[in-house]
Amino acid sequence: MAILESHALTKTYRGKRKKEPIRALTDFSLSVPEGEIFGLLGPNGAGKTTFIKLLLSIVYPSSGDANLFGSPISDESIKARIGYLPENHRYPPHLTAEQVLNYFGKLSGITASELPGKIDKALATVDMTKWRNEKIKKYSKGMQQRIGLAQALINDPDLIILDEPTDGVDPLGRKQIRDLLVYLRGQGKTVFLNSHLLSEVELICDRVAILNKGKLLKLGSVEELTQSEQEYAIGFEGEISESLQMQWDATRMQVRLEEQSLRIVVEALDQLNTIIDQLRQEGVLITSIVQKRSTLEESFLKVIGDEQE
Amino acid sequence: MKLLAIIEDTIREGIARKTIIGFFILSTLFLLIGIIAAISIDTESMFQAQQIPDEQGKMITVEMTKLIQSGIVGTINFFAIIISVFATASIIPHTVEKGAIDLLLSKPVSRLTYLTGKSIGAVLIVLANVAYFVIGMWLILSIKTGSWEPGILVSILTITYSFAVLYTVLLLIGVTSGSTPLSIITVYVYLFLINPIIEAREIIAQATKNDTVKYVLDGLYYILPKPGELRDIAVNVIFSRPIDWEPVFTSLAFGAALFALSAYIFQKKDF
Numbered sequence A: 001m002a003i004l005e006s007h008a009l010t011k012t013y014r015g016k017r018k019k020e021p022i023r024a025l026t027d028f029s030l031s032v033p034e035g036e037i038f039g040l041l042g043p044n045g046a047g048k049t050t051f052i053k054l055l056l057s058i059v060y061p062s063s064g065d066a067n068l069f070g071s072p073i074s075d076e077s078i079k080a081r082i083g084y085l086p087e088n089h090r091y092p093p094h095l096t097a098e099q100v101l102n103y104f105g106k107l108s109g110i111t112a113s114e115l116p117g118k119i120d121k122a123l124a125t126v127d128m129t130k131w132r133n134e135k136i137k138k139y140s141k142g143m144q145q146r147i148g149l150a151q152a153l154i155n156d157p158d159l160i161i162l163d164e165p166t167d168g169v170d171p172l173g174r175k176q177i178r179d180l181l182v183y184l185r186g187q188g189k190t191v192f193l194n195s196h197l198l199s200e201v202e203l204i205c206d207r208v209a210i211l212n213k214g215k216l217l218k219l220g221s222v223e224e225l226t227q228s229e230q231e232y233a234i235g236f237e238g239e240i241s242e243s244l245q246m247q248w249d250a251t252r253m254q255v256r257l258e259e260q261s262l263r264i265v266v267e268a269l270d271q272l273n274t275i276i277d278q279l280r281q282e283g284v285l286i287t288s289i290v291q292k293r294s295t296l297e298e299s300f301l302k303v304i305g306d307e308q309e
Numbered sequence B: 001m002k003l004l005a006i007i008e009d010t011i012r013e014g015i016a017r018k019t020i021i022g023f024f025i026l027s028t029l030f031l032l033i034g035i036i037a038a039i040s041i042d043t044e045s046m047f048q049a050q051q052i053p054d055e056q057g058k059m060i061t062v063e064m065t066k067l068i069q070s071g072i073v074g075t076i077n078f079f080a081i082i083i084s085v086f087a088t089a090s091i092i093p094h095t096v097e098k099g100a101i102d103l104l105l106s107k108p109v110s111r112l113t114y115l116t117g118k119s120i121g122a123v124l125i126v127l128a129n130v131a132y133f134v135i136g137m138w139l140i141l142s143i144k145t146g147s148w149e150p151g152i153l154v155s156i157l158t159i160t161y162s163f164a165v166l167y168t169v170l171l172l173i174g175v176t177s178g179s180t181p182l183s184i185i186t187v188y189v190y191l192f193l194i195n196p197i198i199e200a201r202e203i204i205a206q207a208t209k210n211d212t213v214k215y216v217l218d219g220l221y222y223i224l225p226k227p228g229e230l231r232d233i234a235v236n237v238i239f240s241r242p243i244d245w246e247p248v249f250t251s252l253a254f255g256a257a258l259f260a261l262s263a264y265i266f267q268k269k270d271f
């Protein structure tokens, strides 16, 4: 079942003080099934935060619509099943971790009798128990982010929406956050996250969408997005004849000869095999064949670059 | 439960931001002045010197107490409102601030509930402080004169009510602009400039001999809040005089209209 669905969701912000209106999101359609970690990628200003704000009715759509748990987003009660970690949030500095969870827990609709137990659990999940009575104003950015996560988990949500969760967090903290998200998926939760840090997303997301200037450019699994063209490195010993190289040039094969290694980009596997046959006929010894996967980052830059052309 | 949590947080934030503390320190300062005045003015020897008989003396004391009470109400009414506006004007701008509002709106709580909770919180902060000050003054005065006239206590309600009505202006400006200074300035312009003109409307109308001016001022008088006339209700209670309820209702209509408008704008707004 799709937990999150949007249909041609569009948002135009009214320009402030005679400025041009800003089209932040255009005809964005998406479906995220239960139990998935889904990543929405894009450079700053792509419209990622706008999409989340639309889902939570923090801003209202200009056109199109969206459903969460099968109910329209205008239905306020669905928010009881959502946990949200906003981007760059400032938690009330005068409250302690415990008081923050107490306040937002109550707003999430948790009853007074359940609250203490849930606070303990949420604090333990993000490893902040020993800071529970410290005021937020003493926290580092990483600790604030963890309290934000605890706050997002306090109501035991089925859908967790995170806006740039690892922004400003040190590498160890990032690893902890990633582990937590994977753990949550294991619990059957759905995780939707926004990020401009591609290498992070690559590690944990089941599927990703690439957004640029408010438009959806690509949607698919991380493998699908990073393997659109296949590149191989063939290690060899021996000499490759001039005539074979000229033959490749003539047939426009994408081949690059390096020291004891041949880099080729192929569209299908039979091309790879043809080249292997040719090498073997010349008596070249093949020592290794390695598939070079482009990173999501490269694929991302390529997709966005294509768009700009 | 959710509404209570919002009210509680509003008060907690007021305490953290030191506005409430400042408020109480100021009140305490004025109460101390009251105590010093009470100690230094020797009424008994004044009566003895004039050789007023006991019976009559008691009556004079009661009348004098009422007079002083109305004097206190007349003096503090305006002050209390001005300070209260200053102390609570930042509540809404802080709520709608970037980095604060989005998380609130992501919870299963209606925007109207937030606005209501914040408003009740603000009114409670003012009520507590005004009650502290007025009850304090009443105790000092009553102990001094031995005459426990309760009339002045009504001013706790009239001042808080005047504030609550004016708070809807803070609400509207806060929701539309998110600016604390602009919220304060707007209410102060009303209290220091527009309200005095309206209160003097009969004199102005007579002086200009212009019907349009008169109608405009009369119209404004009915529409806009009337802290002066609400104060007079407390004074009339002190002297057991008949009360004119009209300003209560017209102020209520004004407050309700502005609250509804603020709620509507808040509901529609993108954050």
Ligand SMILES: Nc1ncnc2c1ncn2[C@@H]1O[C@H](COP(=O)(O)OP(=O)(O)O)[C@@H](O)[C@H]1O
Residues within 6 Å of the ligand: A013, A014, A022, A023, A024, A042, A043, A044, A045, A046, A047, A048, A049, A050, A051, B270, B271
């Ligand atoms: N409240 C707003 N009013 C006007 N423009 C906005 C508002 N919020 C975002 N925008 C604009 O919409 C575009 C998308 O912003 P955003 O959704 O925050 O992107 P991202 O999260 O991908 O960085 C940007 O050009 C941004 O300036």
Ligand SMILES: [Mg+2]
Residues within 6 Å of the ligand: A045, A048, A049, A050, A087, A163, A194
């Ligand atoms: Mg963003």
